[in-house]
Amino acid sequence: MGFIKNTVRVLGIAGLVAGLLSGASLAESASAAIRHLKAEFSGRTLVTWDAQHGTQIEYLAGNGSTYLWRAGDKKIVSGQVRFDTMSLTSALQPRDAQKPTPVICYRYGGTWNPVTGKVSKSWECVRPETKRRHILDSASGDIFNLAGRDKPPVTLDKKKYDIKALLAKIH
Numbered sequence: 001m002g003f004i005k006n007t008v009r010v011l012g013i014a015g016l017v018a019g020l021l022s023g024a025s026l027a028e029s030a031s032a033a034i035r036h037l038k039a040e041f042s043g044r045t046l047v048t049w050d051a052q053h054g055t056q057i058e059y060l061a062g063n064g065s066t067y068l069w070r071a072g073d074k075k076i077v078s079g080q081v082r083f084d085t086m087s088l089t090s091a092l093q094p095r096d097a098q099k100p101t102p103v104i105c106y107r108y109g110g111t112w113n114p115v116t117g118k119v120s121k122s123w124e125c126v127r128p129e130t131k132r133r134h135i136l137d138s139a140s141g142d143i144f145n146l147a148g149r150d151k152p153p154v155t156l157d158k159k160k161y162d163i164k165a166l167l168a169k170i171h
Helices: 002-041 094-098 128-134 163-170
Strands: 044-050 054-060 065-070 077-087 100-107 111-113 118-120 124-126 135-140
Touching: 002 044, 002 077, 002 100, 002 128, 044 128, 044 163, 100 128, 124 128, 128 135, 135 163
Parallel strands: none
Antiparallel strands: 044 054, 044 135, 054 065, 065 077, 077 100, 100 124, 111 118
């Protein structure tokens, strides 16, 4: 009986060590994913489109600030962006419930969202794959000077615009 208890104790410790090591590798993996997201999205102007919002142009500054030019808006909306991980639960993939998933999170405090009909106050996160699916165009830097202006250069409708079409519309 002592042999079995000692074997269980040793296996339990080995399992704990393996769990800690895998936890460390998960943390390292999550940290690497966050660094990759920052490198991919920070300091870029993104042009996105979906049927509900229309064209949206956002500049994600490297300092955690973000600036949004939305269809129909008369002012640039400023907010915050952060790159993080969160555990997402899914009825279809219960094993992945504890797996940290990279996300891009935005907070535009006190801003009216015309699609949801609500004032946005808290962080809202999106998976990078979802974000990438909506990107029509992107460029390095703040090419529309969104961080340096209060009003958009022109008022947009909900049509699809890439950067070239936006520049033509402005000039």
